Amino acid sequence: MVRKTTRKPEDFLPLTPAMFHILLALADKERHGYHIMREVEERTSGNVKLGPGTLYGSVKRMIADGLIEELDERPAPDLDDERRRYYRLTDLGFRVAGAEAQRLEQLVRSARAKKLLPRTKTG
Amino acid sequence: MNKNPAEQRNIFLSLYSILLLAYPSQFRREYGTQMTLLLLDCQRKTRSGPPLIRLWLRTLLDLVSTVPVEHLQNMREEKSFMSKLRADLTAIGGCLLLTICAFLLLSYGRAHQVSAILVFGFALDAIAFTGLVGNLIVFLLAKFTTLKPLRVALWTFLVLTGVTLLTLLAIGGRLDPKFNATGVTIGYIVSFFFWYGLHWLWAQIGPHQRSSVST
Numbered sequence: 001m002v003r004k005t006t007r008k009p010e011d012f013l014p015l016t017p018a019m020f021h022i023l024l025a026l027a028d029k030e031r032h033g034y035h036i037m038r039e040v041e042e043r044t045s046g047n048v049k050l051g052p053g054t055l056y057g058s059v060k061r062m063i064a065d066g067l068i069e070e071l072d073e074r075p076a077p078d079l080d081d082e083r084r085r086y087y088r089l090t091d092l093g094f095r096v097a098g099a100e101a102q103r104l105e106q107l108v109r110s111a112r113a114k115k116l117l118p119r120t121k122t123g
Numbered sequence: 124m125n126k127n128p129a130e131q132r133n134i135f136l137s138l139y140s141i142l143l144l145a146y147p148s149q150f151r152r153e154y155g156t157q158m159t160l161l162l163l164d165c166q167r168k169t170r171s172g173p174p175l176i177r178l179w180l181r182t183l184l185d186l187v188s189t190v191p192v193e194h195l196q197n198m199r200e201e202k203s204f205m206s207k208l209r210a211d212l213t214a215i216g217g218c219l220l221l222t223i224c225a226f227l228l229l230s231y232g233r234a235h236q237v238s239a240i241l242v243f244g245f246a247l248d249a250i251a252f253t254g255l256v257g258n259l260i261v262f263l264l265a266k267f268t269t270l271k272p273l274r275v276a277l278w279t280f281l282v283l284t285g286v287t288l289l290t291l292l293a294i295g296g297r298l299d300p301k302f303n304a305t306g307v308t309i310g311y312i313v314s315f316f317f318w319y320g321l322h323w324l325w326a327q328i329g330p331h332q333r334s335s336v337s338t
Contacts, residue, residue, distance in 0.1 A: 033157050034164040051185025052158035053146075057193055060154065083156055 009092070009099040012065065018058045021048055023067065023089065023097040030071055030088035032080075033059070059087065067093035128171040135179055136163060142183075145190045145220055147197040187250075191321050219251070245303070245310030246317075249284075253314045257283045261322070276322035284315040 015023070025031060025039040037050050050058075062068045071086040089097070111117045139162055143155045162182060169178050224247050231244075260279045265272040288311040295302040 033161045037161065037165075049181060051182055051189070052161045053185045053189030053193075055161065056154040056158055057150075057189050057196075060150065061196075081160060083160060085157055 009095040012067070012096045013100055013103055015096070015100045016058065017048070018050060018054050019062060019067075020097070020100050021050065022055070022058055022062065023093055023100070026068060026087060026089045026093070027097060030075060030086045032084045032086045036087070062093070063087075065092075066090055067096055128175070131171075132166045132175070136166065139182065139186075142186055142220070145186070147193050149197070150193050187317075188321075192324065195321075195325050245306040246313040247310075249287075249307070249310040249314035250317055253280060253283055253287065253311070253318060257318055273322055273326045277319055280315050280318050280322075284311050287311065 021040045021044075022036055024043070025036045031039065033052075033055055037055060040048050040050055059068065063070065067090060068087045069090050071088060074080065074082070074084065074086055108117065112119055136159065140155075140159055143151055143158065146155070165178055165182075166175070169175050224244075227244075257276075257280050260283070261272065261276050264270055264275045264279070268275075288308060291302075291307055291311075292304055295304065295307065
C-alpha cells in the first residue's frame with residue numbers, strides 16, 4: 001500500500017544505509033531483489049551484504065513511502081522466473097537519493113575541513 | 124549420512140521457508156516468495172563448503188534480526204499495542220519456534236559434540252526465554268508507568284539476564300550432569316545484547332516512523 005505523501009525529500013533524511021544502497025542500486029535501471037543485492041555487494045566490494053529480511057523490509061517501507069515502485073511488467077519475461085518482482089525509483093525516490101547524497105557530501109566536506117580526510121586536488 | 128550439496132541446499136531452503144512463519148503474516152504473504160527466491164539465487168551462485176555455511180549463517184542472523192523489527196513496525200503502523208492479539212501470538216509463536224530450534228540444535232550439538240552448534244543453541248535458548256519474559260515485563264512497565272521505555276528495557280534485560288544466568292550457574296550442574304556453564308553464559312550475554320539492541324533500534328527509528336505514519 002502506497003501512502004499519499006506531500007513530504008519533501010529532506011523529510012526522509014537521514015536514510016538507513018540499506019535504503020540508500022537500494023536507491024543507488026535502482027538509480028540506473030530497474031532490478032529485482034537478487035540483482036539489487038548483487039549490485040550493492042559488488043559496488044561495496046563485498047562490504048555490504050543485504051540479507052533477504054533486510055532487503056525486503058526496506059523495500060516494503062520504501063514502497064509505502066513512495067520512493068520506489070513495483071513494475072507491472074518484467075523487462076525480460078522469457079529469461080527469468082515469472083514470480084520475480086522488479087522495482088524502480090520514483091521521482092520522489094530520485095530526489096530523496098539526491099538529497100541524501102548531498103547530505104553525505106556535506107558531511108565529507110566537514111570532515112575534510114577538520115582534516116579527518118585528505119583534501120581533494122582541484123584545478 | 125553425508126548429504127550431497129544439492130540436498131543440503133534444498134533442506135536449508137525448506138527450513139528457511141518454515142522459519143519465514145516468524146514474520147508478520149502480511150509481510151510474509153507479500154514478500155515470502157521473493158525472499159525464498161532470493162535465497163535460492165544466492166545458494167545457486169555460492170560454492171559448497173564454508174562459503175555456503177557462511178551464507179546460511181548470515182541468512183539466519185538476518186532473519187533473527189529482522190523478524191522483531193517487522194513485528195514492531197507492524198504494531199506501530201496499526202497504532203495499537205493491546206488490540207494486536209494476533210501479532211502478540213505470532214511473537215510468542217516466534218519465540219516458541221526459537222525455543223524448538225534451540226532444543227533441536229542443543230540435542231544435535233550434544234549428540235555430536237559440536238561446540239559451535241551448542242553455543243548457537245544456547246544463545247537461541249536464552250533469546251527465546253528472555254524474549255518471552257523480558258518483553259512482557261518491558262511492555263507492562265512501559266504501558267503503565269511513565270518510565271522511559273529504553274531505560275526500562277536496559278534494566279529489565281540486565282536484571283533478568285543476570286538473575287537467570289546466576290540461578291542456572293548455581294543449580295544447572297545439579298539438574299543436568301552435562302550442564303555447559305560457558306555455553307550458557309555466552310548464550311545469555313548474546314541474548315542480552317540482542318534484545319537490548321532491538322529496543323535501542325526501536326528507539327532510534329521511532330521518530331522517523333512516527334512521522335511517516337502520520338502523513
